[in-house]
Amino acid sequence: MSTLERIFHALLFEVLAVSLSILGLIIFTNHDPQTLSGTMIVIASMAMVWNFLFNWLFDLFFPGDKDKRTLKLRLFHVIIFEAGLLILTVPVMAYILTISIVDAFMMDIVVTVFITLYAFIFNWVYDNVRAVIISRKCLPEIVASV
16 A cells, blocks of 8 residues: 555545544534534544554554455454554543543543444455455456456
């Protein structure tokens, strides 16, 4: 995966995640929508940087075709990613929303559970759609050589 594609992947992931997270937090909390939106944009910015760095490092340790990754490896990927992000974001969420670390942790856990499920589905779909697109780009070369 090229650097440009990694950036595209991270941006697409975060735009969808932020939109869905803001909507959920507006529905299920009493916080001001503008404050929640700002908080989630900050958290998403942190997550984009973390996403880029974490996936780059993960790919170094687990190379190979992403569409061939096992369920076990995908679950490991998501859990480790989200645990690292949780450590980074709880203090920031507490500060911006002026809530306790415990309240921020609880709120972040709910968002993390949602994002974990979302990340699993998003990355599985992305990797498989990417594999189809790549195979179709190669198809004309294969047909031409026959």
